Amino acid sequence: MKLLLFTKSKVHFQALFVFLFLFAFSTTKLVAQEDGEKLFKSYCASCHSTGSNQLVGPGLAGVSDKYEREWLYNWIKDSQGLIASGDADAVAIFEEFNKIPMPAQPVNNEQIDAILDFIKASEAAAPAAEVVVAETTSESTSGDGSSDGGLFVVLGLIILFLIVISILRGVSHSIQTVRAEQIGAQNPEERTMLQAFFDWINANKTIVALISIVILSFVAKLGWDAAVDIGIYTGYQPEQPIKFSHKLHAGTNGIDCNYCHSSASFSKSAGIPSPNLCMNCHTYIQEGPQYGKEEIAKIYAALDFDPVTKKYGTNQKPIKWVKVHNLPDHVYFNHSQHVTVGKIACQKCHGPVEEFTVGKQHESLTMGWCIDCHRETKVQMTDNGYYDEIHKRLPEKLKAQYLEDGTITVSELGGIECAKCHY
Ligand code: HEC
Ligand code: HEC
Ligand code: HEC
Ligand code: HEC
Ligand code: HEC
Ligand code: HEC
Numbered sequence: 001m002k003l004l005l006f007t008k009s010k011v012h013f014q015a016l017f018v019f020l021f022l023f024a025f026s027t028t029k030l031v032a033q034e035d036g037e038k039l040f041k042s043y044c045a046s047c048h049s050t051g052s053n054q055l056v057g058p059g060l061a062g063v064s065d066k067y068e069r070e071w072l073y074n075w076i077k078d079s080q081g082l083i084a085s086g087d088a089d090a091v092a093i094f095e096e097f098n099k100i101p102m103p104a105q106p107v108n109n110e111q112i113d114a115i116l117d118f119i120k121a122s123e124a125a126a127p128a129a130e131v132v133v134a135e136t137t138s139e140s141t142s143g144d145g146s147s148d149g150g151l152f153v154v155l156g157l158i159i160l161f162l163i164v165i166s167i168l169r170g171v172s173h174s175i176q177t178v179r180a181e182q183i184g185a186q187n188p189e190e191r192t193m194l195q196a197f198f199d200w201i202n203a204n205k206t207i208v209a210l211i212s213i214v215i216l217s218f219v220a221k222l223g224w225d226a227a228v229d230i231g232i233y234t235g236y237q238p239e240q241p242i243k244f245s246h247k248l249h250a251g252t253n254g255i256d257c258n259y260c261h262s263s264a265s266f267s268k269s270a271g272i273p274s275p276n277l278c279m280n281c282h283t284y285i286q287e288g289p290q291y292g293k294e295e296i297a298k299i300y301a302a303l304d305f306d307p308v309t310k311k312y313g314t315n316q317k318p319i320k321w322v323k324v325h326n327l328p329d330h331v332y333f334n335h336s337q338h339v340t341v342g343k344i345a346c347q348k349c350h351g352p353v354e355e356f357t358v359g360k361q362h363e364s365l366t367m368g369w370c371i372d373c374h375r376e377t378k379v380q381m382t383d384n385g386y387y388d389e390i391h392k393r394l395p396e397k398l399k400a401q402y403l404e405d406g407t408i409t410v411s412e413l414g415g416i417e418c419a420k421c422h423y
Contacts, residue, residue: 035114035118036114036115036116036117036118036119036121037118039107039111039114039115039118040115040118040119041254041256041259043105043106043107043115044060044105044115045254045255045256045259046255046259046280046281047102047281048060049253049254050118050119050122050123050254051122051123051252053252053253055253055281055284055285056100056281056284056285057097057100057102058093058097060119061119061122061123062123063116063119064116064119064120067089069116071087071089072112072116073109073112075090075102076105076107076112077104077105077107077112078104079094079101079102079103079104080101080104081104100284122254159215163201163208163211163212163215236324236360236361237324237358237359237360237361238322238324239322239358240321240322240358240359241298241319241320241321241322242295242298242299242319243290243291243295243358244295244359245290245356245357245358246353246354246355246356246357246359247354247355247356247357248288248289248290248357250353250354251354251355257346257353260273260277261273261346263335264335264336264339264346265335265336265339265340266336266340267335267336268333268334268335268336269335270335272321275299275302275303275318275319276303278299279299279303279305282296282299282300283310286307298319299319302316302317302318302319303316304316324359324360324361325361325365327365329423330422330423331421331422331423332420332421332422332423333421341384341386342377342379342380342410343380343384344377349362349363350362350363351363367421370421371411371416373410374409374410374411374415374416375409375410375411375416376409377409377410378407378408378409378410379408379409379410379413381402381408390413394408398412
């Protein structure tokens with residue numbers, strides 16, 4: 001057990017390092033536009049992308065160049081007013097979008113400036129983002145070795161099986177031949193290619209035995225690695241009832257994780273969004289880039305929604321998503337404790353989800369994984385209301401340590417006591 005935890009901790013330390021690096025890289029770039037980004041995500045992202053993709057409204061790339069700033073202030077704060085005043089641009093775009101009204105947004109001019117700056121910066125940052133994408137992909141493929149490993153194991157076993165069979169066949173064949181000769185009869189069978197092959201194997205048993213040993217050790221090594229390093233469920237990727245892609249939603253269209261998994265920040269579970277939430281966008285977006293109408297139609301089927309009349313029927317049934325992550329019942333895990341109190345990014349535990357076209361399990365979720373992180377991670381006590389009380393009640397030794405270097409790990413606060421995680 002000790003040995004196991006130790007090897008794991010090395011592997012995870014590396015993974016952690018890569019992630020820290022990626023995070024540092026992506027956050028430094030974004031700090032300046034954070035406010036604009038936040039505002040955009042909370043007010044505009046449900047209907048607009050920062051690129052040229054059309055959601056409910058048009059993609060907003062290049063919008064600062066297209067219109068006067070004053071016009072944009074007026075439009076965003078009260079598009080209906082502007083249309084009513086007969087402004088030609090406003091009326092034209094309202095017509096173009098089938099008279100879907102854009103609701104008046106509760107933002108002031110400074111906030112609009114920040115949002116427009118963020119949109120502009122996202123255009124400029126687009127090529128840089130691709131570099132990050134490339135790095136994450138190579139990282140995640142190396143973590144995915146288990147599925148390739150599985151393929152090798154199966155192939156190796158098949159080859160081994162064939163060789164064993166042929167040796168046995170070869171032996172029984174030579175016995176038959178000897179018998180036949182003893183009886184004095186002619187060998188009745190025609191010599192086929194296959195028999196020639198078996199005969200060759202029969203004549204070269206040493207070579208065949210050597211090859212088998214090499215293959216066998218190779219297979220054993222792969223199996224061992226898969227079990228020890230990667231963990232059996234890492235990469236688990238069940239087929240889902242709708243081909244929902246995180247890459248398309250959270251990646252390409254930049255929809256915030258919290259938009260769909262909002263309960264992660266305040267409750268135990270992150271939850272899977274209900275089909276009604278999908279309809280915020282899919283009432284209007286009826287076709288996708290890859291599957292056309294087929295996959296989105298499954299959302300409509302679940303809600304008994306008619307995309308033409310836009311009316312809901314009564315024959316509704318839930319979408320049966322397959323749960324990817326499954327901790328055993330005896331383990332207690334709480335999202336808000338990690339996301340809100342611990343301030344840990346979703347990607348640290350779930351991997352670069354915004355790159356996944358199909359949901360999958362990125363980490364092993366073993367006890368060793370939880371404990372490694374609790375040993376290594378320093379709690380973020382500064383400006384974190386949750387810890388005010390805890391800090392006051394800390395034992396003197398820890399208080400002194402905190403004053404000295406400002407660091408206390410989760411485990412020093414009791415985060416590896418059995419009862420914290422086990423009912
Ligand atoms: C509920 C959906 C919705 C929200 C939220 C929303 N918009 Fe819009 N927006 C639209 C629609 C729809 C249009 C197309 C015009 C129309 O039909 O009225 C539009 C048009 C625009 C246009 C004109 C674009 C062009 O290329 O002509 C701008 C600029 C704009 N929105 C900015 C914003 C900003 C900034 C926010 C956030 C503060 C925002 N919108 C929030 C739906 C929305
Ligand atoms: C548009 C809505 C939407 C957004 C945005 C979104 N998700 Fe999801 N998420 C889903 C749906 C639907 C599922 C269930 C289908 C699946 O597993 O692919 C899911 C499943 C998951 C799962 C697997 C859950 C399980 O079954 O164990 C994880 C982990 C996850 N999302 C994390 C994230 C993270 C991290 C982000 C932000 C980068 C994000 N999601 C953004 C809708 C969304
Ligand atoms: C905030 C807006 C938004 C929400 C919420 C949303 N989607 Fe989407 N969805 C999009 C956009 C944008 C596209 C891509 C349209 C395009 O590029 O033509 C899309 C495309 C799709 C596609 C088509 C994929 C393809 O390649 O053909 C499917 C399927 C889909 N979404 C499923 C869902 C499901 C299921 C939910 C709810 C869990 C959901 N979406 C919630 C915005 C959204
Ligand atoms: C400290 C690690 C960690 C962090 C950070 C984390 N998760 Fe999870 N997540 C887990 C574990 C472990 C499970 C499995 C829980 C279970 O089976 O009870 C899980 C399960 C899920 C599920 C499946 C549904 C559910 O609630 O069980 C979704 C969706 C999900 N996480 C999304 C997110 C999102 C979105 C974020 C960021 C806001 C996030 N997670 C942050 C570890 C984490
Ligand atoms: C990426 C690092 C990381 C991983 C992985 C992780 N945790 Fe944590 N965990 C933290 C941090 C940081 C805190 C501190 C937040 C706090 O003080 O409550 C924490 C706190 C906790 C607490 C509260 C501890 C206390 O002293 O009150 C529990 C319970 C917990 N985690 C369970 C788990 C379980 C179960 C898993 C594995 C399924 C897990 N954690 C995986 C980082 C992690
Ligand atoms: C940080 C959270 C955490 C702490 C602390 C923790 N465990 Fe666990 N434990 C887990 C998780 C997660 C699993 C499930 C692992 C799996 O299914 O692979 C688990 C599984 C187990 C199992 C079942 C093993 C198995 O293979 O199914 C036992 C027994 C166990 N823990 C005992 C303990 C004892 C004893 C302690 C105290 C010394 C402890 N745990 C502390 C998270 C924790």
